[in-house]
Amino acid sequence: MDKNQAAIITFHILQHLLSILSSPNTPTHWIDRTRHSLLNQINHYIHHLEQCLADQGTRSQRRGPHNSHLRISRYFRHIRNFLQHNNYSACAWDHVRLQARDCFRHVDTLIQQMKSRAPLAVSSKPLSIH
Template sequence: MAVPAGPRHPHAYSILLLTLLYKALATATTASACSHLRPQDATFSHDSLQLLQDTAPSPPQLCPQHNAPCSFNHTLLDTNNTRQAAKTTLDVLQHLFKILSSPSTPDHWIDRQRQSLLNHMQRYTQHLEQCLAHRDMRSHTRGPRNLHLSLNKYFSCLRTFLQDNNYSACAWDYIRREAHDWFLHIHNLTGNTRT
């Protein structure tokens, strides 16, 4: 009976073993980095909507109906890809944070509540960034370019709208309603990140 031949390259087994170990560690790290998001995913939008309501009550005067100056094709948000949903959620939250952290919010907004909303958004954003950074170790794919460009264009339009209306209470009320809708969209997106 012939004796099986030894490996031609004795280091091949150790390289293979190290590769498998690295993949296992990367998977475990990603799972632990993202597992803390699951309970937050379920409540983030609801909590954000409540904080937004507490921050920005309806304006003290009646506002003329603004024509929707900014439009967004919400079908771009339809995805079953959990990484894309997380990346889109992160992008939306970063844009919303930039707008809602403006020092030009109207006087009738409650600053303490607005700060609570911003802190809430920032914590969740940091968790998403951490989760995506760990996932990026394994995958360098990006979300659809047209979605990213559409989000940038839409939120730039909102900032221009505020400027063009001199940061009026009515313009901010429009922004508040748009933010409300985005938190609902985020709820749908984070539903795609729960596995």
């Protein structure tokens, strides 16, 4: 996978995470200030990736590898369906939180790949969910 593909995949994952974690249905036991801080951090990374992709001339290619895009969309659609099927229960959200943590680990791996392969300026601050 080249650095542009890694950036595009990272971009899509972060967009989906932002969408899900921005839901007004998040459980009340989640600390609001921490969640908003995380959402701001995700939004910052998305904006930064948009700039990098535009600078790289890949704005029109932002969809990335078609199969990867479909797999990512399908994965997050399953998460949304799971939440809805479980009436957005606290237990369902705990499962989603664990899935999000795995996604952040994958994003961190993609960022490390981007850094090692080319001078794509992606922040080194690791993403996390608490």
